[in-house]
Amino acid sequence: MMIFQMPGPTATSDWATIAWIIISLFWILLLFTDILDRSRIIRYDRFVRVKLMYIEKLIKEAREDSERFLKELGVKDPKNVIDGFIGNNFVIEPVSIEPVDIIKRMSHLLRTRDSKIKAYVNSIMPDNIDNVKKTNFMVLLEINWILDFYYRYIRHLYLYSRKYKLWLYLIQLSMVLPVVIKELEAVRKAVEPFSKGVPVGDSAGPMVVSLLAPASERILIEEETVYSKIDFEGRNLYLIKAEGPGGTVGRPGEALAKLVEELQGKVARIITVDAALKLEGERSGSVAEGVGAAIGDPGPEKIAMERVAAKYNIPLDAVIIKMSSREAITEMTKEIYEGVLKAAERVKEIIRTKVSPGSNVIVVGVGNTIGVK
Incomplete structure (x- = not known):
């Protein structure tokens, strides 16, 4: 008579059982612990x-x-x-x-x-x-x-x-x-x-003013702030910037307000020029034109510009040179300098097209004037 027996456990099935237990414990630990x-x-x-x-x-x-x-x-x-x-x-x-x-x-x-x-x-x-x-x-x-x-x-x-x-x-x-x-x-x-003592990206605004009046006399008007007066194609051009070449931003708002009052409000246009943060994907050194006071300030200098412009109903233009925050505080790059040259030409174009001969116009170069006289 033949007797049939159930097959006993094998080594393979033992290892499979152990693996299953380990995996189960692993998932329990993942699901029910941190x-x-x-x-x-x-x-x-x-x-x-x-x-x-x-x-x-x-x-x-x-x-x-x-x-x-x-x-x-x-x-x-x-x-x-x-x-x-x-x-x-x-x-x-x-x-x-x-x-x-x-x-x-x-x-x-x-x-x-x-x-x-x-x-x-x-x-x-x-x-x-x-x-x-x-x-x-x-x-x-x-x-x-x-x-x-x-x-x-x-x-x-x-x-x-x-x-x-x-x-x-x-x-x-x-x-x-x-x-x-x-x-x-x-x-x-x-x-x-x-x-x-070399220019940084934020020196773009003062550098535009320096390019527009490279050899003119600098007259102190406010603490660490100077202005120049030149004749530009029959217009009386006043240029304000911080006193260089030290690392200071001066007081451009107070200087502008004081100069406008000295001129008894007889100013055809105010143009502010400053560095501005670019958006990701925008090209460094690109120039844009808008309206308002181009100045990164906690409040006092900017509001001084806006108040004097509103008081005498003077158009307030803004020209910005775009750059990253890194470029603004490190040594000026070739791209930023090329943007400065373009901004200077843009300012000239605004004066030619929007200011009549014989009128007064003020350009304010905002920013740190390190390395810029």
Whole structure:
């Protein structure tokens, strides 16, 4: 008699069972625990820490270059000079819920801050250092402060998110950091042109004025702001810019208002020229013409332009040279310089076509006049 038996377990079926159990456990862990999320958080955490270390490197490089600049000027203990500025430089914004005289209050705070920085720089600089180098160093102090502030703020968000387990903060921080890093790299590179005293992209506006009146007399009209008067094809052309070649933006709004009042409002046209941020995909150095006050200002200078133009019903034109934020604060490129030449020609064309001979016209070159006389 034949007896049939069920086949016993084999090695293959044992391994298949083990694999099935492992896979099942794996899926259970993924679905019912936060292991996957924690692995991502660890990755985001490491990413932010690495970026913070990179920002520290940028700060160190900027500090070393700035300290070297100070040593060349004969300043003692440059490290403490920079630390003293970084640790004591902030402005509390004026009350905004009461709009009455907010511009006046803001202007007062900004002027007070400027005076404080100038007094600080004068106190540590040797007497034989000229104002050009002093204003350039003031910009270097601002650069070091910006880098330090962003580092401290990003570090605060990072430590805050870890302390209170706010992982969404950490994820959001890791997503925006690449863009912030690009901007900070540009700020770091701005140390070189301001140390050397060469034009940057933001010098486009003052450079247009300099090209229109290269050899004319510069007359001081406001603090760190000058104007020139030339004859342009029978028109009385007044040109306003910051006093160069130091790294200052001057007070173009107040200077314009004062000049218009001196001319008793008899101005046919006001043309403002400034650098402007381009959109992604736009060509650097391209020139555009519009209406309004072309100036990147917290408020006081811009509103001074608008008020005097509205008071005397003077048309207010704007000519802009487009560039990236990186190009605006680093050494002027060939594309930006070509844009400056085009902007100067555009200003001439506006005067020829929109201003009658014998009339007064004012051109304001807005921007940092580093390297531009």
